[in-house]
Amino acid sequence: MDYDLLVLGGGAAGLAAAQAGVDAGASVLLVSEGELGGDCTFTGCVPSKTLIEAAAAGASFAEAMSRVRATVARIAATEDESVLRRRGINVMRGRARIVSRDTIDVDGRRVRGRRIVIATGATPVVPPLDGLAATPYLTTETVFDLTEPPESLAILGGGAVGCELAQAFARIGVAVSIVEAMDRLLPGVEPEASALLAEIFDAEGVAVHAAARAHTVQARDGQVVLHIDSGKVVSAQRLLVAVGRSPCTGGLGLDAVGVKTDERGFVVVDRHMRTTADQISAAGDVTGLFPHTHAAYGMGRVAVRAALRRRRPPSFDATAIPQVVFTAPEIASVGVVESDVADDRARVAFLPLSEVDRAITADRTTGFVKLLAGPRPLLRNLGGGRVLGATIMADRAGELVHEPALAMRTRMFTGRLAQTVHAYPTWSLAIQQATAQFFGAYGGRTARPAHPRDEI
Ligand SMILES: Cc1cc2nc3c(=O)[nH]c(=O)nc-3n(C[C@H](O)[C@H](O)[C@H](O)COP(=O)(O)OP(=O)(O)OC[C@H]3O[C@@H](n4cnc5c(N)ncnc54)[C@H](O)[C@@H]3O)c2cc1C
Numbered sequence: 001m002d003y004d005l006l007v008l009g010g011g012a013a014g015l016a017a018a019q020a021g022v023d024a025g026a027s028v029l030l031v032s033e034g035e036l037g038g039d040c041t042f043t044g045c046v047p048s049k050t051l052i053e054a055a056a057a058g059a060s061f062a063e064a065m066s067r068v069r070a071t072v073a074r075i076a077a078t079e080d081e082s083v084l085r086r087r088g089i090n091v092m093r094g095r096a097r098i099v100s101r102d103t104i105d106v107d108g109r110r111v112r113g114r115r116i117v118i119a120t121g122a123t124p125v126v127p128p129l130d131g132l133a134a135t136p137y138l139t140t141e142t143v144f145d146l147t148e149p150p151e152s153l154a155i156l157g158g159g160a161v162g163c164e165l166a167q168a169f170a171r172i173g174v175a176v177s178i179v180e181a182m183d184r185l186l187p188g189v190e191p192e193a194s195a196l197l198a199e200i201f202d203a204e205g206v207a208v209h210a211a212a213r214a215h216t217v218q219a220r221d222g223q224v225v226l227h228i229d230s231g232k233v234v235s236a237q238r239l240l241v242a243v244g245r246s247p248c249t250g251g252l253g254l255d256a257v258g259v260k261t262d263e264r265g266f267v268v269v270d271r272h273m274r275t276t277a278d279q280i281s282a283a284g285d286v287t288g289l290f291p292h293t294h295a296a297y298g299m300g301r302v303a304v305r306a307a308l309r310r311r312r313p314p315s316f317d318a319t320a321i322p323q324v325v326f327t328a329p330e331i332a333s334v335g336v337v338e339s340d341v342a343d344d345r346a347r348v349a350f351l352p353l354s355e356v357d358r359a360i361t362a363d364r365t366t367g368f369v370k371l372l373a374g375p376r377p378l379l380r381n382l383g384g385g386r387v388l389g390a391t392i393m394a395d396r397a398g399e400l401v402h403e404p405a406l407a408m409r410t411r412m413f414t415g416r417l418a419q420t421v422h423a424y425p426t427w428s429l430a431i432q433q434a435t436a437q438f439f440g441a442y443g444g445r446t447a448r449p450a451h452p453r454d455e456i
């Protein structure tokens, strides 16, 4: 054998897997076709968050894009080939194909390894729109390469990419419209957050077309024209397609070695990140499990530790992993949303930021804290039980969400959060104020029964 571990893909999942292998004393080869750092560093989190911060600070398009390039380069330098080699990770650049359960082919070179981790990520979905193949369009793989700001930008898809980039581009002076097939922006988050975000977008001049499924697109007179089911037409100088991601499994040779994929093409794994083929695991976006960088890191580590350890292998559990949409205000969530609560004894505490002193002092009162808690039979359900989920919409929601995430991770009762004295006047005090609602009226508000799925 050439190596103990072969890792295919140098994004967040692959980097974490390779490091976990070295930490466990294994000899590791990381094979990557794209740049080390993957989507997050080059076309995802890093450029998008830099653009968002620059736009919020009032930068021009040119300044914002120059900051994007500098930041990507700075972060890429922390995980380049020389850094990885110093950490004991061998790196081979090229496109990998799995030949058998212990052999891969990298552009004609054969390499053998005892275990393989597939971490090849995902790319933007190309939707089946009539005329799209003949129309120039941007995706997240090209939008950060723009050298001139478009006068106007139509964004297909009002998910995380669509909403974050819509606001950032609008703030640097681009006329933005979003076309979203579902009846609201960010269909996966609590509806209260979608509704507030739509109001904010309206005030900031972003045109939102919800319940609008585009079926045809045309390039006409220097404009891209989207035709929507309702008969409506949306046109703009440029089009950004942001309707989700599909897994990178083409040409990997999965069928031949017995690695199953699901109906959308994502690699099927068990909770130890093992695929249906012995000795082959998978991690990150290619599994479709929780398409975020921090989860990709977690999956990469679990995949390797479980593969190398026979007794009590670790599992990947996404229950208490938070996610954040970096709009202003941010929308952060962990656990379930109200419509997915299964227990009809669950209750909901809701606190608008207009009742949170720090938000009032900052004059940033658009937003809320929503906490879902299970029952607490020992207190005859008069107190709150364990935290089932939380959604926070606030300037710093991405920081606030970790308190409920920790509560979920440690199976803490809401009473602990309510009893923990929070400093005045912090944004986090909103968490304590909201949990107090599970124990009686607080500030005139009391937790109400949740509406489980069937009742909505
Ligand atoms: C615009 C945008 C913003 C985002 N913002 C956030 C955010 O704020 N926070 C967050 O948590 N997540 C964010 N995400 C999601 C995050 O970027 C991804 O979840 C994460 O990067 C996935 O990592 P990965 O390792 O699974 O895949 P990738 O990073 O895609 O890495 C896969 C690597 O495998 C390589 N590869 C593919 N096929 C082969 C092959 N056959 N042989 C060898 N190599 C191969 C690819 O070239 C690539 O380098 C964002 C995504 C986008 C698009």
Ligand SMILES: NC(=O)c1ccc[n+]([C@@H]2O[C@H](COP(=O)([O-])OP(=O)(O)OC[C@H]3O[C@@H](n4cnc5c(N)ncnc54)[C@H](O)[C@@H]3O)[C@@H](O)[C@H]2O)c1
Pocket: 127, 156, 157, 158, 159, 160, 161, 162, 164, 179, 180, 181, 182, 186, 187, 212, 213, 214, 242, 243, 244, 245, 291, 292, 323, 324, 325, 326
């Ligand atoms: N802050 C973050 O963590 C962050 C930021 C950006 C992206 N991401 C990740 O990147 C991935 C891609 O994001 P995304 O926004 O492209 O996908 P998404 O799945 O989040 O949203 C896609 C949206 O497009 C809509 N849509 C699909 N087909 C359509 C059509 N034909 N017409 C109109 N609307 C249509 C969907 O209803 C959905 O709301 C996601 O997995 C996301 O988690 C994460």
